[in-house]
Amino acid sequence: xKKGDHLFLVDGSGFIFRAFHALPPLTRKSDGLPVGAxxxxxNMLWKLxxxxxxxxxxxxxxxxxxxxxxxxKTFRKELYDAYKANRSAPPEELVxxxxxxxEATRAFNLPCIEKEGFEADDIIATYSRQxxxxxxxxxxxxxxxxxxxxxxxxxxxxxxxxxxxIGIPDVIEKWGVPPEKMIDLQALTGDSTDNVPGxxxxxxxxxxxxxxxxxxxxxxxxxxxxxxxxxxxxNIVANADLARxxxxxxxxxxxxxxxxxxxxxxxxxxxxxxxxxxxxxMEFNTLTRRVAEACGCDASAIEPAPVKIEWGPAAHGxxxxxxxxxxxxxxxxxxxxxxxxxxxxxxGPSGPAPADxxxxxxxxxxxxxxxIGAYHAIRDLPTLETWIAAARESGLVAFDTETTSLDPMLAxxxxxxxxxxxxxxxxxxxEIRAAYVPLAHKTGVGDLLGGGLAEGQISMSxxxxxxxSLLQDPAVLKVGQNIKYDYLLMKRHGIVIESFDxxxxxxxxxxAGRTNHGMDALSERWLGHTPIAYKDVAGSGKSxxxxxxxxIDKATAYAAEDADVTLRLWMVLKPRLAADGLTKVxxxxxxxxxxxxxxxxxxxxxxxxxxxxxxxxxxxxxxxAFESEIYELAGERFNVxxxxxxxxxxxxxxxxxxxxxxxxxxxxxxxQVLEDLAAAGVELPRKIVDWRQLTKLKSTYTxxxxxxxxxxxxxxxxxxxxxxxxxxRLSSSEPNLQxxxxxxxxxxxxxxxxxxxxxxxxxxxxxxxxxxRVLAHVADIPQLRQxxxxxxxxxxxxxxxxxxxxxxxxxxxxxxxAKAINFGIIYGISAFGLANxxxxxxxxAGEYIKKYFERFPGIxxxxxxxxxxxxxNGYVETIFGRRAHYPEIKSSNSQVRSFNERAAIxxxxxxxxxxxxxxAMIKIEPALAAARLSERVRMLLQVHDELIFEVEExxxxxxxxxxxxxxxxxAMPAISMxxxxxxxxxxxxxxxxxx
Numbered sequence: 003x004k005k006g007d008h009l010f011l012v013d014g015s016g017f018i019f020r021a022f023h024a025l026p027p028l029t030r031k032s033d034g035l036p037v038g039a040x041x042x043x044x045n046m047l048w049k050l051x052x053x054x055x056x057x058x059x060x061x062x063x064x065x066x067x068x069x070x071x072x073x074x075k076t077f078r079k080e081l082y083d084a085y086k087a088n089r090s091a092p093p094e095e096l097v098x099x100x101x102x103x104x105e106a107t108r109a110f111n112l113p114c115i116e117k118e119g120f121e122a123d124d125i126i127a128t129y130s131r132q133x134x135x136x137x138x139x140x141x142x143x144x145x146x147x148x149x150x151x152x153x154x155x156x157x158x159x160x161x162x163x164x165x166x167x168i169g170i171p172d173v174i175e176k177w178g179v180p181p182e183k184m185i186d187l188q189a190l191t192g193d194s195t196d197n198v199p200g201x202x203x204x205x206x207x208x209x210x211x212x213x214x215x216x217x218x219x220x221x222x223x224x225x226x227x228x229x230x231x232x233x234x235x236x237n238i239v240a241n242a243d244l245a246r247x248x249x250x251x252x253x254x255x256x257x258x259x260x261x262x263x264x265x266x267x268x269x270x271x272x273x274x275x276x277x278x279x280x281x282x283x284m285e286f287n288t289l290t291r292r293v294a295e296a297c298g299c300d301a302s303a304i305e306p307a308p309v310k311i312e313w314g315p316a317a318h319g320x321x322x323x324x325x326x327x328x329x330x331x332x333x334x335x336x337x338x339x340x341x342x343x344x345x346x347x348x349x350g351p352s353g354p355a356p357a358d359x360x361x362x363x364x365x366x367x368x369x370x371x372x373x374i375g376a377y378h379a380i381r382d383l384p385t386l387e388t389w390i391a392a393a394r395e396s397g398l399v400a401f402d403t404e405t406t407s408l409d410p411m412l413a414x415x416x417x418x419x420x421x422x423x424x425x426x427x428x429x430x431x432x433e434i435r436a437a438y439v440p441l442a443h444k445t446g447v448g449d450l451l452g453g454g455l456a457e458g459q460i461s462m463s464x465x466x467x468x469x470x471s472l473l474q475d476p477a478v479l480k481v482g483q484n485i486k487y488d489y490l491l492m493k494r495h496g497i498v499i500e501s502f503d504x505x506x507x508x509x510x511x512x513x514a515g516r517t518n519h520g521m522d523a524l525s526e527r528w529l530g531h532t533p534i535a536y537k538d539v540a541g542s543g544k545s546x547x548x549x550x551x552x553x554i555d556k557a558t559a560y561a562a563e564d565a566d567v568t569l570r571l572w573m574v575l576k577p578r579l580a581a582d583g584l585t586k587v588x589x590x591x592x593x594x595x596x597x598x599x600x601x602x603x604x605x606x607x608x609x610x611x612x613x614x615x616x617x618x619x620x621x622x623x624x625x626x627a628f629e630s631e632i633y634e635l636a637g638e639r640f641n642v643x644x645x646x647x648x649x650x651x652x653x654x655x656x657x658x659x660x661x662x663x664x665x666x667x668x669x670x671x672x673x674q675v676l677e678d679l680a681a682a683g684v685e686l687p688r689k690i691v692d693w694r695q696l697t698k699l700k701s702t703y704t705x706x707x708x709x710x711x712x713x714x715x716x717x718x719x720x721x722x723x724x725x726x727x728x729x730x731r732l733s734s735s736e737p738n739l740q741x742x743x744x745x746x747x748x749x750x751x752x753x754x755x756x757x758x759x760x761x762x763x764x765x766x767x768x769x770x771x772x773x774x775r776v777l778a779h780v781a782d783i784p785q786l787r788q789x790x791x792x793x794x795x796x797x798x799x800x801x802x803x804x805x806x807x808x809x810x811x812x813x814x815x816x817x818x819x820a821k822a823i824n825f826g827i828i829y830g831i832s833a834f835g836l837a838n839x840x841x842x843x844x845x846x847a848g849e850y851i852k853k854y855f856e857r858f859p860g861i862x863x864x865x866x867x868x869x870x871x872x873x874x875n876g877y878v879e880t881i882f883g884r885r886a887h888y889p890e891i892k893s894s895n896s897q898v899r900s901f902n903e904r905a906a907i908x909x910x911x912x913x914x915x916x917x918x919x920x921x922a923m924i925k926i927e928p929a930l931a932a933a934r935l936s937e938r939v940r941m942l943l944q945v946h947d948e949l950i951f952e953v954e955e956x957x958x959x960x961x962x963x964x965x966x967x968x969x970x971x972x973a974m975p976a977i978s979m980x981x982x983x984x985x986x987x988x989x990x991x992x993x994x995x996x997x
Contacts, residue, residue, distance in 0.1 A: 005137030013144035171665030178210030279307035377562035606717030781864035830904030
């Protein structure tokens with residue numbers, strides 16, 4: 003190895019567990035052998051080998067090795083018997099896959115490295131330092147903090163899941179110390195995962211501060227008596243020996259005697275037949291096809307290769323793998339032909355074999371795995387009618403559109419794809435057939451202007467006429483991914499889709515907070531298949547083209563695959579809905595809302611361009627005035643919008659406290675940094691915050707909104723997302739109408755630009771304090787329940803309860819403080835946050851919060867019980883059963899853990915409020931129809947707890963009680979609320995006056 007070479011070192015053991023948890027429990031179809039981790043591992047390794055140059059690493063390696071833990075018996079275990087003693091046994095279905103993954107590594111023609119007595123990290127450390135010594139670069143494929151001590155200018159880490167390279171600045175940003183101090187930091191903090199003791203009470207932040215002050219661990223321990231905090235000083239003095247032991251345990255060895263020399267890690271070309279033989283044995287059909295294409299091999303001519311697996315007792319740590327089991331004589335070796343049974347030895351795990359367990363889980367959730375097959379372009383009407391007939395016979399079809407824009411109100415239809423399931427084959431098998439119907443592809447591909455219509459396409463009118471009978475047939479279930487887009491597009495063509503399911507929403511109900519719900523991510527997670535990327539057919543950046551300029555053959559491969567994958571995902575996800583008891587959530591809150599939102603998006607709302615233009619001018623003047631004040635306070639002119647220049651002024655020139663640098667080396671000037679400085683009484687940061695708010699309103703709304711006015715409708719059409727928040731709240735984009743501030747004068751002025759059309763009024767119906775009402779219901783707080791039942795001012799009541807002040811004649815400031823606490827408690831506000839908000843000392847804010855919990859102990863009980871439930875289950879539920887997942891609530895990182903705890907406390911409250919307004923939106927249109935108001939009242943917008951309607955002037959009096967009644971009774975009959983819901987509604991000519 004020499005200077006200029008680049009070594010990739012894969013943390014194989016880390017890859018195994020990331021692969022295992024990234025995919026559902028997959029089994030080999032022929033015999034039920036669990037292979038989910040093997041599939042994930044192979045896909046991750048193939049992607050790394052083929053795409054490394056296109057990732058954030060940006061290079062192709064010259065040398066490569068996959069490094070595994072041999073067993074848990076290492077020199078560290080001899081030093082400290084409790085090391086890793088708290089690790090639980092791996093899942094039973096994972097155990098037989100350890101050996102298979104090593105076989106997979108060898109099938110990839112890669113060095114498979116492990117050594118008795120050492121962990122993979124020690125081997126990686128040794129190779130890294132050897133490579134560095136000869137001038138080579140190293141990339142460690144892992145995100146494990148234990149390896150961050152190895153990071154240098156020539157050694158980086160790479161998190162393949164996030165496509166993020168980790169260098170020195172990233173280590174400093176995350177841990178507060180450079181890589182060379184990570185050993186001392188871990189010695190102080192310990193590691194609960196590996197049972198490294200550390201010093202009790204010392205977390206990462208404190209450890210970083212101590213190392214910043216004292217330099218290193220030895221100096222800190224020698225001068226521990228200088229530490230001012232009594233408890234901290236006592237802990238460090240009493241546990242100094244534990245810190246030294248911990249340092250030894252976390253220090254990676256760089257002198258391991260390597261069985262495979264560095265020079266032998268040269269990356270060889272893939273042995274196509276060897277790899278394909280292994281993949282065929284595992285029945286990884288999609289990856290087999292990809293490898294065959296890349297290697298130019300005929301996969302059909304290559305025989306599957308027998309492989310050997312071993313497993314033993316499950317009562318061992320997760321890194322006690324095949325090597326140790328063999329050494330103990332407890333493993334059973336089994337030859338696996340292409341299709342053979344799994345046989346457990348007498349020494350194997352009790353109960354069902356791992357394959358049986360995995361197969362049962364897979365059958366419960368997945369249906370059958372199916373090969374991604376060849377696709378067809380349907381170019382004539384008789385063929386299309388044949389496919390439509392097949393869909394009718396099946397009663398199930400996946401449907402997807404291809405267009406010229408992501409905006410369904412501007413998009414032109416280019417084609418559509420269908421996928422149907424054929425269940426007429428031998429028992430237990432299903433074939434999926436998918437095809438693409440091109441309608442408006444143009445000639446002159448490659449010419450951005452395009453040409454006339456390409457030949458061999460069905461006319462738009464004939465295709466839509468044939469399609470309409472299928473899409474509007476309630477007896478055929480249409481399956482889409484983000485079907486709201488297709489619903490609105492088809493509605494513009496006079497077709498209303500009846501009877502549908504949405505795989506995005508199925509995933510959202512099942513796993514909100516746990517995964518991305520986009521099709522590509524779901525396909526990789528559930529099918530082990532990476533779909534063709536849009537940029538691969540349409541290009542990216544300036545070279546991208548619209549879909550109508552894509553060659554029909556390429557378009558067919560891409561579009562038909564989308565429909566194919568969508569149908570497969572439905573087969574995986576729909577059964578899980580019932581298995582997890584979440585069918586009602588999907589049926590009550592998600593699917594019925596799709597057409598409601600589509601109609602709202604289609605209607606849009608009118609904005610007054612003149613008002614926006616005038617407001618832009620006003621905001622520009624105010625921003626200029628702020629800039630003059632900022633220059634005066636700074637003592638010089640500079641670019642206020644430049645974070646670098648601002649940071650240099652605040653922390654360089656003025657020397658203000660609290661400065662920290664980002665990974666780019668610049669001073670951080672985030673909103674939180676500026677708010678902290680402003681709270682400390684520094685005037686300049688407050689002016690900067692105010693200036694930023696004004697300029698953001700100007701750029702985001704008053705300048706930008708006119709650009710969103712539709713050329714035909716002359717209205718603004720926002721797009722709502724149902725699956726973008728963990729709690730169930732809707733979000734809007736293009737433009738985002740959820741974030742227009744209502745509590746500032748400038749924000750309210752922007753709302754005046756949203757107006758009714760002549761002869762109409764805008765009607766705003768807003769839930770009053772809905773989250774506090776939900777809190778009173780969920781936590782069952784008697785005082786709050788009674789106050790809401792009696793219609794008492796809840797903030798005044800809280801102030802009276804806390805501060806002993808009579809409600810009558812209460813000073814506004816006292817009520818304001820109670821209001822801040824009421825709403826802050828829901829979001830887990832800290833004493834620091836409340837102090838900033840109220841402009842008081844942190845100690846005083848802390849006393850307020852303490853007194854609040856003393857006066858309302860049920861809220862504290864609710865918070866603690868919710869955290870405990872989340873830790874036990876990994877999720878919390880709204881009153882309607884919606885689940886919000888917080889998988890990192892047990893994180894060893896205290897900041898991550900605290901954030902997840904606060905979010906878990908808030909989610910049942912905010913999520914229940916979101917569910918209530920969803921139910922109201924679903925119920926309102928039928929109620930208006932029953933009152934014969936459908937043609938006179940149109941629901942336009944949903945903004946948090948508020949619904950906005952456009953109502954004929956003569957119908958306002960009739961519409962108000964209908965809307966208010968539906969909203970106040972929205973939870974019924976599913977939930978009987980202990981606290982009444984209240985809605986404030988009024989009508990006016992613009993949104994601000996109606997609110």
